[in-house]
Amino acid sequence: MIRSIAIVVITLLMFGAKAQQLTVSSPNQKISVSLVNLQNAGTGEWYLKIAYAGSNNKTTEAISRIDLGLVLNNQDYAKELHFVSSTKPVLIREQYTALHGKKSQRSNLGNEAAFAFENKSKSRLNLLLRVYNDGVAFRYALPGKQGSYTVNDELTSFTISPETTRWMEKWNPANEGLYTAMSNDKVQQQEWCYPALFNTGDSSCWFLLHESDVNRNYCGSKLSNTADKSKYKVTFPDPKDGRGKGEALPTISLPWQSPWRVIIMGSLADVVASTLVEDVAPASSLQKTDWIKPGLVSWNYWSDNHGTKDFKTVCHFTDLAAAMKWPYTLFDWEWDAMGNGGNLEDAIKYSLSKGIKPLIWYNSGGDHTWVSATPKDRMLTHENRVAEFTKLRQLGVAGVKIDFFESEKQDMIRYYLDILEDAAQFEIMVYFHGCIVPRGWSRTYPHLMTYEAVRGAEWYNNGPEFTFTAPEHNTILPFTRNVVGPMDYTPVTFTNSQFPHLTSYGHELALSVLFESSLQHLADRPEGYYDLPDAPKSFLKEIPTCWDETKLIDGYPGKDVTIARRKENNWYIGGINAEIREKRKTIPLSFLTSGKKYKLTLLADGNHDKDFKTSYSVVDSNSTFPVKLLRRGGFAALLTLVQ
Incomplete structure (x- = not known):
């Protein structure tokens, strides 16, 4: 990983002798994250808020408030946190190769800053914040050199405005539920699985909530809005899970870092293409990998x-x-x-x-x-x-x-x-x-x-x-x-x-x-x-079964989706229709390499559900092709390089 001083401004706004708001932006300036004190002072409760500059230079307050804090068995890092310092932001520029997944060559670009706090007993809590072009990641760190503690609660909570549409899966230990689309008065109060998808009032601003780098020092978590309909709180496992075996509350040893709280953000195409959950995870622990074959x-x-x-x-x-x-x-x-x-x-x-x-x-x-x-x-x-x-x-x-x-x-x-x-x-x-x-x-x-x-x-x-x-x-x-x-x-x-x-x-x-x-x-x-x-x-x-590149062509959750994936010089496209009416689409091929010709093999719905209609043509990056999708239908296509 290469780090250098970031070409980004970390803004310090003074609202009084001790009050402060600090803002870190993504390298492309589309995502900005502010650290805010609830009491407009240098001591008290702290939260993050995230803004997104989407289409037509419109700035959307994507998440108005992300509450912060931890409660250990012997320490409270929430109500009376005193801001101590922040680091100068640095630019994270990392490239690595993935053996499998949606994209082989990964390149992360983000700005990182760290914020230090002290609680009433002068114990230190650090917050590490990264703002990438495709999202945000933050984690807590306790820098002490020794000691073991139980985490009684993590107070991380995402406040989501009622009009934000969300697709969420009711919590179940096997993560095998269906997703429910909700907004406004249809929002349900439940415990929810990761990941959770949200679309703000700005159609170009989507975000997905998840976590990464869950390791031996913590448990997996879920989201819950049972206490407050608008707040999705990070929540520990139910003691009854796994037939009641194992402790629900995690035990930590210092020095310690929490998992990353990950927010993938951007257009719907940005969300689909993102590898942020893996990007913030530790690098491969294996030296020899030639035996790993998808x-x-x-x-x-x-x-x-x-x-x-x-x-x-x-x-x-x-x-x-x-x-x-x-x-x-x-x-x-x-x-x-x-x-x-x-x-x-x-x-x-x-x-x-x-x-x-x-x-x-x-x-x-x-x-x-x-x-x-x-x-x-x-x-x-x-x-x-x-x-x-x-x-x-x-x-x-x-x-x-x-x-x-x-x-x-x-x-x-x-x-x-x-x-x-x-x-x-x-x-x-x-x-x-x-x-x-x-x-x-x-x-x-x-x-x-x-x-x-x-x-x-x-x-x-x-x-x-x-x-x-x-x-x-x-x-x-x-x-x-x-x-x-x-x-x-x-x-x-x-x-x-x-x-x-x-x-x-x-x-x-x-x-x-x-x-x-x-x-x-x-x-x-x-x-x-x-x-x-x-x-x-x-x-x-x-x-x-593994890909060099992935692109969303079009789609909307619950209605239809078309995705193109590249392996070496060839592209594969899959598209499906969820609805009970036939659809006709025109698929653009602008993602193809300019100046090259490709043979298109189109495998589309035929006259009925169990019939294929196969056609062949030669196309390039300026081409489009029409396709019919039956109700609950779909198509697949292969584009092989010929020139």
């Missing part, structure tokens, strides 16, 4: 949830991966009970003989989960993991899927990170399921390939609800959950499982582009892919 995965659970008990079923899905040129197949739960012609070792040998690397499922185990599905407890301790990873490495297994965490308490955060550190020693990739939403860990631990933490295609097996809610839900996820990190929705299912689709085949194909996950588990049964026409089948043989 790719597509065949998966038998969606169409046959006891499929891995059957050796022949496992072989059929291995054959699917081989036929589709996908590098992986997943052996899901109950592989320890496999029969009907072979056991786990036989299935692994068969998979490797076809050139397919197996991934394998585990129950996270322990008293924190009611789920008894096996194998259980083999990931629970360091000794268990070393024994299991040793065996898996010898057998040729490439990665593990670990399920049912059911808590974001501090002990569970430590468990996640212990798994990642042990897996790295054996060059085993990791996929978390029934789990936390990404907190930037994929940068620090790049062998963490994906997370579930989404209501995905699995919910077609859980009841009739998803049949009707999936189309709208699918158009919200690219603006919310998938912004903050990889998301294994297990997409692209053409046949039906226990409950049917209402989405078209074009809609389903588009999800392979819209939903980013470096291990992308395609969930349909083999004939669902074998029976496709040649063009969409070829598309699914070639679709990447």
Whole structure:
């Protein structure tokens, strides 16, 4: 990371002998964050407010107030904080390469300042503030050299004006709910999952609330407006989570820093393209990474949830991966009970003989989960993991899927990170399921390939609800959950499982582009892919799972979305419609390299939901193309460089 004195003014406004307001702006001057004293004095309660300069040079007060403070078991850092000093702002300029995700070459530019406070007992609290071109991040720091304490409360709270439209998911430990759109008198009072999306009265000003760099020194948090409808307070886990196991309040040791409170901000396209949650996370802890290989995965659970008990079923899905040129197949739960012609070792040998690397499922185990599905407890301790990873490495297994965490308490955060550190020693990739939403860990631990933490295609097996809610839900996820990190929705299912689709085949194909996950588990049964026409089948043989560039073309949460992603010289586009009326769109291609020609393969909705209309043309950056989307329909496109 390169830091230099920032070319930015940190403004000090004097309202009296001790009163002060300090403002730090983003390098592009679009975002400004002010530190304000509630009592207009040098001592008291402090908050941040954020303004955004959007379209037509209009400045919007995006967040009018972010309350600050901590309460420890023996110290109060909130009500009577005395401002001591601030640092000169410095320009943070960092570039790094991501092994997977929505963008390979990352470049963060932001201005950083630190503010020091003292409480009544002269104990120090620091606030570190960064203002980037695509958002804001801040964290607390306690600079003492020793001591352990319990954090009884974090007072960080975001005041949101009633007219601000918001898309939020009611809190649930697996992060598998639906998003609700609300504003004004429709705003509900609940506990809420991260991330949460907001749109101010200025249509060009959107922001997404989240957190990053949650580590062993804290717990995961959520948002709650149960006490005040307009205030979303950072809230610790419920003591009942994880069957009541583990402490809900985090214990910290000095010196200490909190997780980053992250606010991605800008146009809707800026939000979708942002990598800020990973940008503020620590750099990769791994020296050797050539064993980390993203790719597509065949998966038998969606169409046959006891499929891995059957050796022949496992072989059929291995054959699917081989036929589709996908590098992986997943052996899901109950592989320890496999029969009907072979056991786990036989299935692994068969998979490797076809050139397919197996991934394998585990129950996270322990008293924190009611789920008894096996194998259980083999990931629970360091000794268990070393024994299991040793065996898996010898057998040729490439990665593990670990399920049912059911808590974001501090002990569970430590468990996640212990798994990642042990897996790295054996060059085993990791996929978390029934789990936390990404907190930037994929940068620090790049062998963490994906997370579930989404209501995905699995919910077609859980009841009739998803049949009707999936189309709208699918158009919200690219603006919310998938912004903050990889998301294994297990997409692209053409046949039906226990409950049917209402989405078209074009809609389903588009999800392979819209939903980013470096291990992308395609969930349909083999004939669902074998029976496709040649063009969409070829598309699914070639679709990447990690990207060099991502651009939102158009869309609005709950209505429709079209995203373009680049891999090397080729671009892939996915677009879907949530509504029950047909739509016609004209897709601009101005993002293509100027002066170059591309072959466009368009895979659009045909005459009915299960029909494709395929067309080919030559285009350039000045071109557009028309496309029809059926109700709940969609399309996919491939642009390959020809000149």
